[in-house]
Amino acid sequence: MKFEAVTIKDIARALGLSTSTVSRALRDSYEISQETKQLVLDCAEKLNYQPNPIALSLKEKRSRSIGVVVCEVANNFFSQIINGIESISYSKGYNVIISQSHESYEREVIDLRYLSSRSVDGLLISVSTETNDISHLKALHERGLPIVFFDRITEEIKTHSVIVDNFKGAYEATEHLVKNGYRRIAAIANSEFLNITSERLAGYKEALLTNGITPSDTYIKHCFYGGMVFSEIEDAVNRLFTLKQKPDAIFTTSDKLTTGLLKTLKRRGLRVPDDIAVVGFSNTDIAELLNPSLTVVRQPAYEIGQAATELLLQLIESKRPIKQFEKRVLTPQLMIGDSSAPKKKK
């Protein structure tokens, strides 16, 4: 089952030239005569010559490929990001090697070892929920691997990053609930390790405070695996609904938490928004079709992927070491549905 490719050598032999002449002719070098070039080109065409990028990689110590690590591909937010990543890298002639951490630190470490051993020229990563020690990333970074963080970032490594304005997204979502008459607004959030969690919760709390509501930690529940483990969400809901002062609205900080919450509420026979209002971060493209239609904080995922890739390629292709790093902050969008409709007076 092998697959014998035509090499430069074959062309050289066929034409009675040396390999270097052929090589130069193919790269349109000024040292080669027009006739020879034409000869070589025609022959390459005829034999269906395809350059071997592996040989090139070995020589140039670059692979024209970039590694991507996300927790999960089968997730609207991340698959849209990957789409954005792919759009840029494709147009620049890079290819994309994708790995999933499945929210496991161990798996992330293995993925990274693998990618770096495959000589990716750079790395785009959104860290796993279990990752609070980033020495594995630091080591790669110090050895000179260009890295750009997106979504779940860390400040511990000085490099570019791309996120949305998480504070703002959460603030607006929470304020929207307050404006619509909700007062006891709970939050179901991701792991406390993650920047997205702290930033979003900060926005949530600030919106409450600004509107004269004192945030309470009993109203904040964390799901360590961000809803990948469904029972986490059920637990969170159970604990919220055994409080003496039951919440009248819930804010969720990620896609899986949002849909997981809706499923849990539905199974418990709770009506949204009459029994409880819901607003959450989500990149589903069918929020409007839900019952009720869902108010979401939507992130420009495709653009995040594009921006991260642009920054990474900039790092990769820069001649001299870059010292100035950029944290690009995109704007999320609050899209209002019926799940947060104005509270009815009882």
Add this chain to the structure above:
Amino acid sequence: MKFEAVTIKDIARALGLSTSTVSRALRDSYEISQETKQLVLDCAEKLNYQPNPIALSLKEKRSRSIGVVVCEVANNFFSQIINGIESISYSKGYNVIISQSHESYEREVIDLRYLSSRSVDGLLISVSTETNDISHLKALHERGLPIVFFDRITEEIKTHSVIVDNFKGAYEATEHLVKNGYRRIAAIANSEFLNITSERLAGYKEALLTNGITPSDTYIKHCFYGGMVFSEIEDAVNRLFTLKQKPDAIFTTSDKLTTGLLKTLKRRGLRVPDDIAVVGFSNTDIAELLNPSLTVVRQPAYEIGQAATELLLQLIESKRPIKQFEKRVLTPQLMIGDSSAPKKKK
């Protein structure tokens, strides 16, 4: 911005050995003494030696990577498949290079050229909607590249393939509509080139016939780009609703068509299922949350990805050419929601 890796040479120099000895020691060759092996292993550990797979690929003419071509990553069905692909390839030490065709033939050809030039050891592909000439795939296959088709397959190349029982899925969906009292059942389907279209429409028609309804081509509308272009769906709906005998139900053959249809109906103010019932192929994980909850034909996408990868690795790793090919057919599942609830008498 380069990234100097430790090589076998470094170890050899550090230990005053030859590179071949180091190489053999690392591969635990029987020819090397225990002491030397230990020495080398320790040194490799200390220097954090990572073998360079690019060098290996060049030598062995294999890359331990497989190429995947799908139309779109940001699609539940395909992202779930990719998850399955990744699970198997990861466990077998292969990595996955993903490209998207975006339903373009031209782009598919370019992707393929790229993947093959990167010496992928094998290819998993679901062809684009524009692909009716498959000579580009044939050429690769004849040159010895192992290929496995999934979902959108072709019979023109003799190799393994993995699909669901499309006929059965469509048959059951349609029969379910009939059983619930619908008689004028339309279909919105993908491009006629695709096997999934013909198989699913065959199931649809057969279910009608079996139940004493004569299928009519005026009730069948094709969306060439499968809903990637939204206006296609709007057109299809428009044409269906200007018929004298308007349909009372619609069957859709893919994920994007299904959600696109729902959006169109919602925008036109049509109620499901009262004005029109809907059943469609879809792998969304929130069908139950839709308004109304959606009856779907769900494909075991993760398993499709796994099966396709297993078959591909079998081809890649087989010592002798394989002549017997398998078409693995998985079973889709009809999940009943309210969008196809029994028809009310008027």
Add this chain to the structure above:
DNA sequence: CTGAAAGCGCTAACAC
């Protein structure tokens, strides 16, 4: 048991 050398496909000094 270990080392020297060739070669995978390609490029780039360095000749001539």
Add this chain to the structure above:
DNA sequence: GTGTTAGCGCTTTCAG
């Protein structure tokens, strides 16, 4: 203008 040669990191004969 074109050829020769060395070398990217690794494995693998072939010698010793």
